Amino acid sequence: MNHAITTDTNIRTIGPAVFPPRLLTLVWSMILLGITLVAIRGATRPAGFERAFWFAFLLNFFFFTVVTLGGVFLTALEYTTNATWSVVFRRLAEAVGSSMAVLVPAVLLFLVGIPHIYPWAQADYHFATASKQFYFSRNFVSLRAVSFVLIWFAFGRWFIRISLRQDRGLVKSLVPPTGFGKLPTVRGRSAALFMVVFAYTFTLASVDWLMSLEPRWETTMFGVYTFSGLFQTGLAVLLCLAILMRCAGALPDIAGEHNYVDLARMLHAFSIFMVYIGFAQYMLIWYANYPEESEYFHQRIVNGWGWLFVFLLFAKWVVPFVVLLNQKARRHKGVLLSIALLVIVGEWFDIYWLVMPSIDSRLVVPGLAELGVFLVFFGACGLCVIRFLQHHPFVPVGDPRLAQSASGGYL
Amino acid sequence: MEPVAQIETLPEPPQESPVIAPGQTFASVTAKISNAVLVDPTPLSWFAAFAVAALLLAMFMGAVTYLLLRGVGIWGINVPVAWGFAIINFVWWIGIGHAGTLISAILHLFHQSWRNAINRFAEAMTLFAVACAGMFPLLHMGRPWLFYWMFPYPSTMQVWPQFRSPLVWDVFAVSTYATVSLLFWFVGLIPDLATYRDRAQRTWVKRLYGVLAMGWRGSARHWKRYESAYLLLAGLATPLVLSVHTVVSFDFAVANMPGWHTTIFPPYFVAGAIYSGFAMVLVLAIPIRAMYNMHALITPRHLENCAKVMLATGLVVAYGYLFEGFAGWYGGNQYEIYMIHNRLVGSYAPFYWSLLTCNLLIPQLLWLRKIRKNVLALFLISIVVLVGMWLERFVIIVTSLHRDFLPSSWGHYTATRWDWAVFIGTLGLFFTLMLLFLRALPMISIAEVKMLLPAAKVEAE
Numbered sequence: 001m002n003h004a005i006t007t008d009t010n011i012r013t014i015g016p017a018v019f020p021p022r023l024l025t026l027v028w029s030m031i032l033l034g035i036t037l038v039a040i041r042g043a044t045r046p047a048g049f050e051r052a053f054w055f056a057f058l059l060n061f062f063f064f065t066v067v068t069l070g071g072v073f074l075t076a077l078e079y080t081t082n083a084t085w086s087v088v089f090r091r092l093a094e095a096v097g098s099s100m101a102v103l104v105p106a107v108l109l110f111l112v113g114i115p116h117i118y119p120w121a122q123a124d125y126h127f128a129t130a131s132k133q134f135y136f137s138r139n140f141v142s143l144r145a146v147s148f149v150l151i152w153f154a155f156g157r158w159f160i161r162i163s164l165r166q167d168r169g170l171v172k173s174l175v176p177p178t179g180f181g182k183l184p185t186v187r188g189r190s191a192a193l194f195m196v197v198f199a200y201t202f203t204l205a206s207v208d209w210l211m212s213l214e215p216r217w218e219t220t221m222f223g224v225y226t227f228s229g230l231f232q233t234g235l236a237v238l239l240c241l242a243i244l245m246r247c248a249g250a251l252p253d254i255a256g257e258h259n260y261v262d263l264a265r266m267l268h269a270f271s272i273f274m275v276y277i278g279f280a281q282y283m284l285i286w287y288a289n290y291p292e293e294s295e296y297f298h299q300r301i302v303n304g305w306g307w308l309f310v311f312l313l314f315a316k317w318v319v320p321f322v323v324l325l326n327q328k329a330r331r332h333k334g335v336l337l338s339i340a341l342l343v344i345v346g347e348w349f350d351i352y353w354l355v356m357p358s359i360d361s362r363l364v365v366p367g368l369a370e371l372g373v374f375l376v377f378f379g380a381c382g383l384c385v386i387r388f389l390q391h392h393p394f395v396p397v398g399d400p401r402l403a404q405s406a407s408g409g410y411l
Numbered sequence: 412m413e414p415v416a417q418i419e420t421l422p423e424p425p426q427e428s429p430v431i432a433p434g435q436t437f438a439s440v441t442a443k444i445s446n447a448v449l450v451d452p453t454p455l456s457w458f459a460a461f462a463v464a465a466l467l468l469a470m471f472m473g474a475v476t477y478l479l480l481r482g483v484g485i486w487g488i489n490v491p492v493a494w495g496f497a498i499i500n501f502v503w504w505i506g507i508g509h510a511g512t513l514i515s516a517i518l519h520l521f522h523q524s525w526r527n528a529i530n531r532f533a534e535a536m537t538l539f540a541v542a543c544a545g546m547f548p549l550l551h552m553g554r555p556w557l558f559y560w561m562f563p564y565p566s567t568m569q570v571w572p573q574f575r576s577p578l579v580w581d582v583f584a585v586s587t588y589a590t591v592s593l594l595f596w597f598v599g600l601i602p603d604l605a606t607y608r609d610r611a612q613r614t615w616v617k618r619l620y621g622v623l624a625m626g627w628r629g630s631a632r633h634w635k636r637y638e639s640a641y642l643l644l645a646g647l648a649t650p651l652v653l654s655v656h657t658v659v660s661f662d663f664a665v666a667n668m669p670g671w672h673t674t675i676f677p678p679y680f681v682a683g684a685i686y687s688g689f690a691m692v693l694v695l696a697i698p699i700r701a702m703y704n705m706h707a708l709i710t711p712r713h714l715e716n717c718a719k720v721m722l723a724t725g726l727v728v729a730y731g732y733l734f735e736g737f738a739g740w741y742g743g744n745q746y747e748i749y750m751i752h753n754r755l756v757g758s759y760a761p762f763y764w765s766l767l768t769c770n771l772l773i774p775q776l777l778w779l780r781k782i783r784k785n786v787l788a789l790f791l792i793s794i795v796v797l798v799g800m801w802l803e804r805f806v807i808i809v810t811s812l813h814r815d816f817l818p819s820s821w822g823h824y825t826a827t828r829w830d831w832a833v834f835i836g837t838l839g840l841f842f843t844l845m846l847l848f849l850r851a852l853p854m855i856s857i858a859e860v861k862m863l864l865p866a867a868k869v870e871a872e
Contacts, residue, residue, distance in 0.1 A: 128743045192778075199730055207741070218742040220675035220734050272650075280657065280677040287665045288672050410522070 014254070014397050017245065017389040027382045034375030041368035049369075051359060054116040056369040059355050061106050062209055063348050064377045065149075066226070068103060070234025071096025072156040073198060079159070079191030085262045087405035088255040090396050091389070092241050093234075094163055097156040099384035100149075102377065107149040111142045120215045127215070136215070141208060148201045155194045162187050166398035202227060210351070213358040217296045221281040228270070228277040229347050232316065235267045236343035241385070243337045245394070254395050258408045261330050267340065268324035275317035300353060304363030308353050315346030348374075428715075430525040431863045432707035440708070440864070444603075444857045445610050447703050453850065456702050461846045467839020474832035475550065483553050485829040492812045492824035497551035499804040500834050502659055503687065504544035504841075505585065506680075506800060509652055510688025511537025512592060513720075515599070516648035519641075525716060527859035528708045531603075532699065532848070533692050534596040539844040540691070541589045543837040548581070550833065577661040584658040588651045595644040601627050602637065603853040656684040663807065669750040670811035673738065679731035686724035686770075687800035689717050690793035695845065697790045699854065708855055715783045721796065722777040728803075729771050750811060758823065759810050762802055769799025 038056075042049045074093040078086050086093075115121045120136045127133045134140065203223025211222050219225075242255065242263065285293045301309055320339050329335045356364060396402060404410055478485060488495040515530040515537075549555045560570050561582045572579045605627035608620035627633060660680035663671035693714065700709040739747040754763045773795050776782045783789065809824050848854070861867055 132741065132743065196726060199726075200733075203730075203734065216742075218738050220673045220731075220738045221678075223734065224675060224678055276653070276657075277678065281674045284661075284664050284672070284674045284676070288667055290667070290672075 014393050014395055016391055017394045019386055019390060023386065024383075027379045027386065030375050030382070031379035034372045034377075034379060037368045037372030037375065039372075041372065050116055052367070052369045053373070054113040055355060055359055056367075056373045057110065057113055058117055058209065059348075059351055059370060060373045060377045061103075061110055062355075063351050063374075064099075064106070064381060065103060065205070066230045066233050066347060066351075067237055067344075068096060068100040068156075068381065069152055069198075069202065070230050070237060071098075072100060072152060072159065072194075073230065074234050074238060075159045075163075076155070076191040076194045076198070079187045080195055082188070084401045084405050084410035085259060087399050087401045088259050088395055089238055089242055089263065090163065090399070091392065091394050092245070093238055094160050095385045095388040096234075096237055096241065096381075098160060098388040099381035100153050100156045101384055102380045103149050104153060106377070107145050110145060114138065114141065118212060118215075120212060125215070136212065144204065144208060148205045151197060151201055155190070155197070158190060159187070159194075162190075163396050163399075164392060167393060167396060168398065199223075199227075202230070210354050213355065214296055216292065219281055219285065219293070219296075221277065225277050225281055228274045229316075229350055232267065232270045232274045232343055233347040235263065235270060236340040236347075239263050239267060239336055239340040240344065243333050243340070245389075247333065254406050256406060256408055257331060259405065260333070260336065264324055264330045264336050264339075267320060267343065268330075271317050271320040271324070271343070275313070275321075278316075299361065300357050303361055305353065305357055308349060308363060312346055312350050312353060315342050316350065428710070428712045430528065430710060430712050431860065432710055435707060435864060437861055437864065437866065440860050441606060441610075441857055443705070443708070444853050444855050444860075445606055447705075448851065448853065449607065449610055449612065449616075454702050456698075457846060457850065460698075460702075460842065464839050464842035464846055467836055468843045469839070470832055471836020471839050474829055474836050475546075478550060478829065478833065479555075483551065485827060486833075487825050487827045487830055489822065489824075491815045491820055491822045492809055494808050494812060495824055496826050496830040496834055497547040498662075499801065499808055500837065501544050501547040502680075502804045502808075503801050504540045504547070504837065505659055506656060506684035506687045507691045507797075508537040508540035508544065508592075508688065509656060509681070509684035510692050511535070511540075512588075512595075512648050512652035513685055513688065514692070515595065516645040516652065519645045520649060524863055525713060527863055528710075528855055529692065529696060529713055529717075530859070531596075531599065531856045532695060532845075532854045534592065534599070535845065535848045535852075535854075536688075536691060536695060537592050538589070538596060539841050539848075540688075541585065541592065542844070543841050545585065545589075546833075546837055546840075548578075577658060577665055580658045581662060584651075584655045588655045591644065591648050591651050595641075595648050598637070598640055598644060599856060599859075600852065601625060602629065602858040603856060605629065606857055607853065653681055656681045663811075668811050669744070669746040670754075670807065673735055675731055675734060679728065682724045682727035682731070683800060683803065686721060686728055687797055689721045689724070690796035690800070693717050693721070693789055693793040694797065697786055697793075699849065703849070703854070705855065708860060711784060711786075714786065714789055715780075718777050718783040718789055718792075721793070722774060725770065725774040725777075725796070732767070732771065746816070750814070753814055754806060754810050757810065757814075759806065759813075763806050763810070766799055766802035766806055769795045770803060773799075 038053065042053070071093045074086070075090060075097055077083070078090055078093075115138075119125055120127065121138065127136065203226075206223050206226040210226065211218065239260070242260065246253070246255075282297060285297060288294075299305070320343055323329050323335060323339055352366065352370075395406075399405075401410075486495060486497070488497070511530075511533040514526045514533045518526040519530075549558055552558060560566075561572055561579065563572055572582075601624055604620050604624040608617055608624050611617040611620055657677040657680065660676035664673060664676040666672060696709055696714065696717070700706055736751055739751045754760065774792060776788070776792060782792070813822050813824055815821060
């Protein structure tokens, strides 16, 4: 398999992915099913439906922000670090990033839901300081939410655009004459800029959308915590997509064994990062034991929520860590797929664990509303991914590092 | 939709600036690195640097002697600022050590082979920095000869460490880290020590390197075991290096102290450690390559990469500062708000503003490629970062401690000349050890640099 595509004739034959037509039918029916489930929930148990729906919406809105932004982030990461190993997977990351389009209508809907979700959006809620009252005024929060999504969306589009231009061999106009440089320049710089912007916007978004559910609670680690989840989930989604596409026969074998192994190693490393951040945050709050701080975790451990906490520990760290230590496991596509799915499920439940105790002090299992909204989001994102991959070569054929990436020449 | 047929030309692979200058061969690399110690006369600049470093070391010895005679009262520490310089310098030195392990272990795991030219002296730097760091808690004990009370040994006097104190965790974290770093460094040295053994002229020198090389013959079996041992140690060193500064950050973050108790401290301390560590790597690499004419092996690419890591970690540190401020405002805790206010305009405000200038403002110059390519600018920015990171620890420790909860317990901290003498003295200790290392051991890993040569890249077809 090594050196499979070192000649340019081979690369030229790579086209867009071919999907069976019934895949689209499947995705559309998922969306319809999602809407039906939500409707059933509304019809059968109208009491408290509104609140349940909006919390389910917030949960899935944040989860799909993490997933789609994860795609953009991984693209930008490759550009900033000039990585070679991940080039074969970049188009998949871009495909995931392209589904950020779903967030644009979603964030507008989210604005409608704000008064149903947040305690600070109630008329009788008052913050201790006037500045914080202003910060959480309806208009300012909405402005922030919309601008964050638009900024991420714009960056995502821009990365896809330069990548596709490179495919068409037009990139020369973007790159200054060779010399010392890496190929980059434009994309490297815009990716570095994105990293800085992303760090601040994503942290503030996490604070606005999740942390402010408990308006008086704060931790400086929160943005890093959600970021570590994003990184881990981004890698898991990429791994899933790469394996599924390959198993479904939609993609010829471009990526070598080593590319998958490297992706699995990254997932391994960032599962450790995830638990490191989670542990540091939890341990410091537990140890200092300030009532106003530990209350947040207390609420998320008592009344059955602790079981979910333990599940998260296993799904996001123990299982990926132990399994991926094994060299054979890292080479087994079935094992990798299961681990990646477990991590993704873990992330969804992580957000669930952050969001839901704010409305229900006792552990509740996800119901029709959560599942329904999830299916709608999933279907919509799936449509974007499929459309993107149907229209563009599924690897960045114009990237000079592609051959090296596929052959393992970077090792 | 873009039809694939439009692809016109397959672009050339990108031209990177080389990690090793063209024209090097296996023989020239071996000769270059081993002659620097075994054959060539020691450069005059080495003697000049050694004279300065040894003088500072003598000052350190003097200051420590006086300290042992008189006690820690000669330092500026007093309640409420009982921690002063000792902890500031401890954290600073430990942080500097981090870059060595990051370069040698983490970059190794990430297949970043460019690090092969700088890992050896960076690891040496780690060991010496940890040695300097270790001085401070020891001396701060007042009775350093009783340091072994920190270990949970079967004690007849019923002395048992307080395991709930992060300072005890530090003892274990730092000593484990030092042990593994030393082992990692030594294992890496073995093939090179054998080269020195084989090339040494005098018998006693041959014997000395021979003993240290532990019978290395360079057989395939040796290499196989060496490679797996090296990889395992790299895997072991990676979590250790992250845990050390995490535990150091716990010293502060577990305390109920405004400005200390913040959850972001662990990753933020680790980033700050790598930041200052890379600054020290540059401060060492730039003179070393000039002193021993190693420009062919430590190329502009190395310096640029170090600068990029510095920029990235510097941005993480900036994120930490900004969100600490944000959280103070967001949380609305009066003590936190007062602490931030006190940093901005209180009696230590000049320290805080210089810290922001050194750590946040000036390193932004590294965004410019011109600056990253300019050796002098890099050297100066690295010194600025080192100063900035020292100020950061000063601000964290002193501004939080000098304003206790009760105004009646407020105080002010000023370092005495003995504080300065011990601190600057450890710089002497550090540079003396570093210079002795340059004089006696291969400063660049011969075996690993050879892997970067084009001749080593012949693939088994």
